Amino acid sequence: MSSDELRESPSLQDEELEKATYVASQWQLMWWRFRKHKMAMISAVMLVLLYSITLFWEFLAPYDPLRYDVDAVFAPPQLPRLFDASGVHFPPFVYARMAVQNPVTLRTEFTIDKSTRLPMRFFVKGDPYKLWGAIESDQHLFGFDPDAPMVFVLGADKMGRDLLSRLLAGTRISTTIGLAGVLISLVLGILFGGISGYYGGVVDNVIQRTIEFIRSIPTIPLWMALSAAIPKDWPVARTYFAITLILSVIGWTGLARVIRGRFLSLRQEDFVMAARLAGSSEMRIILRHMVPSFTSHIIASITLAIPSMILSETSLSFLGLGMQPPAISWGVLLQQAQEIRSVALAPWLLLPGVAVVLAVLAFNFLGDGLRDAADPYSR
């Protein structure tokens, strides 16, 4: 840790700072370095928000994501506003929507009626739900007059369902499938990467060739083939688990390589040799000396592996091979965007794609920040 890097933090004086650096733990040093990576900090905050949505979407969403209004197919977004010609309004309001039949195409088209304001209501009773499958409630963060037609803050899909509620609901599957997939990959990766790096020789050779083999198969076709074998009538939870497994089939190879590489290079380090000379047992050397010095790297690699898992689930569900409706994930929502005509009619169908991009970028930046912070030689 160079001291001029730390000197920039104004709260500490130079001398105190140097003392602080001497006694700071590895994690403390990492945190100091990480804090300076602005994009990574912003991304971390964004991800915390994203996972809060994952936990509480039932409460945050104005409607039940399966509730539909047949008269509101592809209804346009009614964004909440604070101002209109007559000044500031509180609570925020949306303009009412009017359906008009086009005399030529006979299609229902919508116009925004600027003369009617529908006020937003906070902490309202709405569609009932069961939070985490246990807590029954009908409280929603916000909503609109329950007797009036549904209000679509981000527009409606082709069945007349609220896109905002569906987007929030999709967050749960889309963001956790990455975590679950990486968890399984990590277990496999540590197991095989560790064995490979620790024993070396024939075992290492076999495992490395296997990894090369798995990586040489084009992933998407393989995933497509495997997930096509999932019966369509499986319950959501089982499909979810199957998909995580399928994604991990390939995901573990990357992590196993990273872990093996770290293991191999650490075996040569002086402090490992010193521990061995001091008579430490192999187990103690691994757990006490080697594992702590590569956990930070592993965490960074994991963070960088999550976005590709999220993308893969989205791609598979987009093709109709992943999660199946009525399950809701960003990929399932994007299925409706396969029809270019629908997208032209209702561009808001692409919003789940925006969510995917944001989540992926946030994880990438966070991973970059963590990797830089974890590397003691980085500047």
Added chain:
Amino acid sequence: MLRYISHRVLMMIPMLIGISLVSFLVIELPPGDFVSYRIAIMESGGASVEQATIDALRNQYGLDLPLYRRYLRWAGNVLRGDFGLSFTYNKPVKELIWERLALTVVISLTTLLFTWVIGFFVGIYSATHQYSLGDYAFTAMSFVGVGIPDFLIAIVILWFGYSWFGVSLSGLFSQEFASAPWSWAKFLDMLKHLWLPLLVLGVGGTAGMIRTMRANVLDELHKPYVITARAKGLKETRLLLKYPVRVALNPFVSSIAWALPRLISGATIISVVMSLPTTGPLLLGALRAQDMYLASTFLLLLSVLTLIGTLISDILLAWLDPRIVYGE
């Protein structure tokens, strides 16, 4: 060199066996088989099928044999060029695949070339003009390229084309050529449509290539031998191309090993979105209809293609860097 090449070719044999095993097991994964599929169709037509007929059918297709015998039989047929029958098209698989496979190869290879050329020049530019406006612009672009899934880019471009210009940008041929036999005019027509899938597919890969090339050239640029060469009065372009770029080229060539599976994967989804007449849509259709011989043939041949690509990149790399041959 010859010894190295033959060694690499020999290494491919276990890989090929592995790939054929994976492809075969994929056929076996879904519940039911070809016969239960046929019977379901017959029964939905109102006919009742006797157990004896079922057994006879199973026997006829060799489905009553144990798994390993069936694998050997299938693998033997594949080696003779017989990939089985497509249930949905009721045609031998080999009649369906070659043109699509060829187009997949054309698209993947042109994209790879495109990615390389752009990555090569922009990477060198970014490295020699580090922290310039251009460097920052390319860095920002490569972040976007990495973050946005390519099928989304495809949708957005198609949407723009449709709603702003009223044209459909999907497909690889104009309508009049779609089912016409190959001719010079059809080829030119394909070139006219090729740029879009190329662009969409290339964005992610190019971004990666630029980053790799930039990092490698940057690593070399500050080494003492560069300073020596400059002190000797070597011209800047010659200096750059003769030494640092040549060293930086190694990771670049070896990147084909991961670029090719990625391209073929990416092409699969993009061709579904853009309805290109490549393997993607047919594979998806085959998987949805559980047309397993067609699907497994695609899986097998796509993987073999990737293996061949990797082999070529290894040989290129060995030719570029003799240390690899002697290191074996």
